[in-house]
Amino acid sequence: MLNTFIIILFSLFNTENLGGVSKVTSAKIRKPKTLELNILSRDLLYRQLDVTGINAAGDTITLQDKQAAGALSLGFLYSVSKHFAFSFTIKFQGDGEDRNDSIVSVISPVNYPDPNDHQANRISLGFGDFIISGKFSQPLGNSLYLGTSPFLGVPLGEDTFGIVKDASSSPRQYTGGYFRRLSSKNVYGGLKLLFSVIPDERVGIHFNIGYTTSRFGGESDYVSYGAATEIIPGSVQPYIAFYGRYYLHDKKEGGVYRFGQGFNFIEGGLSFASSSGVKFTLGINTTIGTFSTRRVATDFPEWTPNFGVYLSLGYTQPEKKEEIQIPVMKTGEIAGRIFDKRTGAPVFARVSVKIDTTYVETVSDSITGEYRIKDIPEGIFVIKVTAPGYREQGATVAVREKETTVRDFALFKVITKKIPKGTLTGKVQEKSTGRPLYAKISFVGSNIKPVYTDSATGIFKIDLPEGTYALKVEAEGYIPQARPVVIERGESKIENFSLLKKGMRLIFRNIYFDLGKATIKPQSFAVLDSIAKMLKENPNIIVEIQGHTDNVGSEEYNLELSQRRAEAVKNYLVQVHGIDPLRLIARGYGEYRPIAPNNTPEGRAQNRRVEFVILGTTEEQ
Structure with a gap:
């Protein structure tokens, strides 16, 4: 089991596809001048198989083997612009086999040249390839992206595949790989086409198809393909991916074919992202589909993994958000109490302060008579107090930053036989065009009947007893508008309304x-x-x-x-x-x-x- 454990430690993912989901590359490039680091990736590929052989006594035995392979990788990607990014990746590979002579049920008869040697475990570790990748991206609107990714691989390891380094060691050590090459024989290159759909930056859907050539002296031309879906926002980001490879031809080594026709994988997993840019990903994959495979060598069967475990730790440079500068205004507040001059009873009144050309209004509490107006700019202002049945009062107050200016008002009651009235008039029009509207003006919470505007001019007019009213303006096809209005005795109040409609x-x-x-x-x-x-x-x-x-x-x-x-x-x-x-x-x-x-x-x-x-x-x- 020791060599299997060592292989698991060094079975780390190939990072040549930085900027996507697992082995599927996104066609979109992050913002310019952004750096992505793949600090650590792991992809364990594992298979357990049963093999039947004949021992020295002529007895038939079934042997259970465990095989593992993978590659440790370190890489980074840098986004030069919205259209171009590049990455570098270096790999350290490993493969091995844990052989066991336990007897299990017979699966298929395969003879080893030396069955008694079956218990000798195998392991091989060494450098893989150095991969240079580029990515060109072109947005096709708000959510569609098209891209290409050329790449070039340079072997770093020795061309010593299958050679025993130390036959007396346990496990038996091989150089250059035991049942697959750790490093390519020669320089190779290829090109991938990328397509991504990313609506509203919430979901990413990616498609890849690529071609790797042996024209530089590699082993076999093949077509790679993949598709993936990921949930982008949030600290937990689930994904599912499908990817595979199809070889176009085979080459022989020592009279034995090196490759089958290809393989497919399906993978699902979760990514855990933090606001600091650190991202950890855990995924599980397995082979799917059936290909006509060929045996890799004469002393063991073709190698197809049963499942894989994918781990990745990466870092993305956080985006710097541009802050808007908002002017800071020095403000204070005005507060006080309004009461009846003769009885001292609290009075419900309207309090208004004129700031430049705008009036800021509030009303006093009907139970305590207290009022408060906040966020008044620093300066000197005129404050006015009105209440039905009382004489209007005014005063000049000075407002200082972060201070409360206290001003009380004692109101004198007005005795009159006639109900004091005022006039309310105004115009209702459409906000975007100014076109007059035929509208209904209601006085919510009162027994006053609604009035209607003139359909040609949009103007309305009504005499009202002095007091405070809640006006509601409605016109067919428009969004209703409500506003409080205070009517004073003998006053002609003008209130205009500009209505909005859905889609305006x-x-x-x-x-x-x-x-x-x-x-x-x-x-x-x-x-x-x-x-x-x-x-x-x-x-x-x-x-x-x-x-x-x-x-x-x-x-x-x-x-x-x-x-x-x-x-x-x-x-x-x-x-x-x-x-x-x-x-x-x-x-x-x-x-x-x-x-x-x-x-x-x-x-x-x-x-x-x-x-x-x-x-x-x-x-x-």
Whole structure:
């Protein structure tokens, strides 16, 4: 058993196919300037067979043998660009046989020239080949890849196959291989065609077919083939692979054929990947199918393994993610209590602060009268407090960074016989075109009847008692929109609504990035802030953020740049404005969806854009 154990230790996988699944190569190349190391790979091929022979006494005995073979490999792959990568691999090979004279049931009669020598175990260890491989890749869209992989093998071991190195040792040592060559006789080369389908970077499906030639003096031309499927994301990545080899002709050594027609393997396994780039893979394989095999030599049968165990330890250089710089704003908050001047009772009121041209509003707690407005920029602001039945009050407050400015308000009650009213008017239109819409305006939670817009102008108007209302605007085929509105006595309040519909496309050309990067320029923040306001006014919509480019540069470069820019817009909306990331889907389309010809500067300018497409609402999920 000692030689079998030694063979298992050195039965390590051939790494000439770096960048794929087991022995099947992916047509896709990772990002440029990326290094992949195969620190350790192991592929144990094992067979147990029963052989019948005749001993010196003339008795027929059945002998049980155990055979193993494999290769230890060390290699690396470097991605020069999106189109080209290369790898180097060096191998240390071994094979051997553990012979046993236990009697088992007869399988098939095969005579050894010297049956009494059957108990002498065999082993052979030595250098294999040095393999240089290249890979050329061409993307065919978002998920399809086509590639080629030329390779050249240079033998490192001695051409001493089957020669006994030490007949007195146990196990008996051979040089250059016992039942197969550890190193090729001469330089050999070949070419593989690669095809991969990788939709959404979730599943990888790979196909290979290759040809290895003996024109450099090798042993036999053969065709190799393989297919594999893998689950890409996550820390645990299962895979299944099929691969094999078919020899086109045979050559004799000492009057004996060296090869059969070929073999097939099927393999399944799991890869365990970490965020630091280390990846460990465990797989189990076995031969499938039937070939017309020939005996390798006269003193033992043809060698076809029963099963194999594949182990691999590798490292991939982690990708450096580009960070967008978001301006840090110095902010504080305003808080206080609103109460009745005469009774001291808490008052439910509306509190508003004007920041530049925008009002930030909140309401006080109806039980305690307390209010709080957070994230107010550092500076001096005017705060206004209104409540139904009370006189309006205002005050000037100073906000300091990371501080809470406390301002209480004691309101005076207004006694009136008439119910104070105000006027609410506005316009309902389509967001993308500005076309007026016929819409229904409801006052949720009240007994006020709905009003409808004029179908020609989209305008509505209604007199309401002063107070706070929850408006809901609905139009056929459009996504409803809800908004709180406060009506004050004698006030004419204007509230306009721009409705969205499923499938609506909003185009923005004034979102600017640094040249060749995904860094958003500061002059684009105002546009992104208005988009965030639209998303907050429609809190249930789901949108796809689409990045588009012109045709300057390569297709794959534009596709990757548009994806990174779409992700940058999404990150800004999530990190700066708190938009739910589940409502935003970022996707780059590169130059594949132009809206104008790319043969003029004006046309290319139109094609460099960011689009927001309304996919639906969260209620539909």
